[in-house]
Amino acid sequence: MPDDGSAEDRLIARYFRPLATSPGAFGLADDAAILTPPPGCDLVLTTDGVIAGVHFLPHDPPGLIARKVLRMNLSDLAAKGARPAGFLLSVALPANIEERWIAAFAQGLGQDAQAYGCPLLGGDTDHTPGPLAITVAAFGTVPHGKMVRRAGARVGNAVVVTGTIGDAALGVLQHKDNSLGKRWGVSGEQSDYLTTRYLLPEPRTALAEALLQHASAAMDVSDGLVGDLAKLARASGVAAEIDVTRVPVSDAARAALAADAALIDTILTGGDDYEILLTLPPQRLDAFRAAAQQAGVPVGEIGRVTAGQGARFMRDGKALAFARPSYSHF
């Protein structure tokens, strides 16, 4: 973080310094931060960012934008079995940014940094002639050599997902066109639920320990279940067969599906779920389910790892075909 005494830098120091609660952040008054994993632990590193107009709408509440970009990174850490340790923040701000925007952004960021035990360690701020952009690099810790990989799925493993799939993909459609909820026949409450699932994902941090104990492979579902399962299968050198009727969907998504069956494509490929997709030996399912329940995270078995290549999503004995298997911001 800059500290040259300019008005803008004082502004940033005022709002962001309170988030730098780790001694290794040096109150954002140095060029670098210190982070030291506990003895016997590896540091897990991930980075993910958002750009106005691409990943969020410019008028979205700044506190929610902040919380979402941090949670996107926390979701990656959770899927790897890592406990959050801290993050670096880079923000590119348009010249006309208002103090109240920065204040609300920092307030939301601080709320989640505290809730997830992931303090701000340092950062970089610049002005941009382009859209507002935020990049987070987040760090977590795992016991040495124990990070849960994508590349560990074995033939015969069960395939499991957390939570419900597709809510955020429906939520973002609704967020951009608020007549859709009515067309889908979802209630006001269900409509709010879908939008919230898009704006504020729930990283499955509480499940990290259970993943370390039981998962053979895991990743977070951020680019759509279909595409992300294909990635996990490719990294593991296996295939997977999913029973579409077992993919967990919310009541709201079920209502929308009843109105428009074609939405199954959106649900399975739409992305932004920030749930965890994992594989594990079937004999571990019961123990994993118990650990997940203890962590308060709903989980559902959706299929099996098979020999071969690719991920097939089966319904009525046939594999679904998808126009675009993976959501991409490209």
Added chain:
Amino acid sequence: MPDDGSAEDRLIARYFRPLATSPGAFGLADDAAILTPPPGCDLVLTTDGVIAGVHFLPHDPPGLIARKVLRMNLSDLAAKGARPAGFLLSVALPANIEERWIAAFAQGLGQDAQAYGCPLLGGDTDHTPGPLAITVAAFGTVPHGKMVRRAGARVGNAVVVTGTIGDAALGVLQHKDNSLGKRWGVSGEQSDYLTTRYLLPEPRTALAEALLQHASAAMDVSDGLVGDLAKLARASGVAAEIDVTRVPVSDAARAALAADAALIDTILTGGDDYEILLTLPPQRLDAFRAAAQQAGVPVGEIGRVTAGQGARFMRDGKALAFARPSYSHF
């Protein structure tokens, strides 16, 4: 890094995967990377980024843009006494980006990643409707508790800088207006030198060990010597008095100064030097000079740490006044 089998992702995998030489990068085929400092060491974290039109010109050679943004981060690590360990890369690419741009960018990045022993650990790519933007988060290691802080300068310490100051500030002016070199009366060779100093800074990685041994405080000079010394003094709760005639300048800068004495302001406040500013007890000067010489890094003593507040740049017994003490991209 994404890996969903799309054409663009395959492109990125082709060019960036060869840079991911650390086993902890998992060939960029996982959601996160692993980095574990050696026993007894802390991890030092820093982040710095660049935006087209703000920090570089859109037509600058992509390989140089890549090398500069990595070197900006390596300079921070060097100033903290840290040995490079790896980095995360986030790129926001305009939709019309060409494959040869990515190829040249990755080629330059890989060249310096190898030269400085700082492998790519992971990253994030997105398309942006705005200008091309690159963010690096870089990691280094220091013996536990030994990171060289900004906040360690003591009254009576000597103030030292590496290399020469102001070359990049003159270089960027020239880079934007190529008639300036002629007006300044610098030779073609000197003109090239100044531009190169702007486009490709030299992080003082070789000096990290000597800083750990001898420096009481250090930071890299990225926003101008005047402003950066003020920051170091503020963080340390001291003042500093600099003899302007002792600030090391290159032959090229000296020639430009002879043509236009007002350029002293640009030289001292212009930024982008990526030299190291440090303080140390005067009795350590000889040993530090010897260590710096062994590392091949020129160093010059430019003043003293004093009691009080602020940094004064003295010439002919008077303190210079600066219109804008610190270069800011804001």
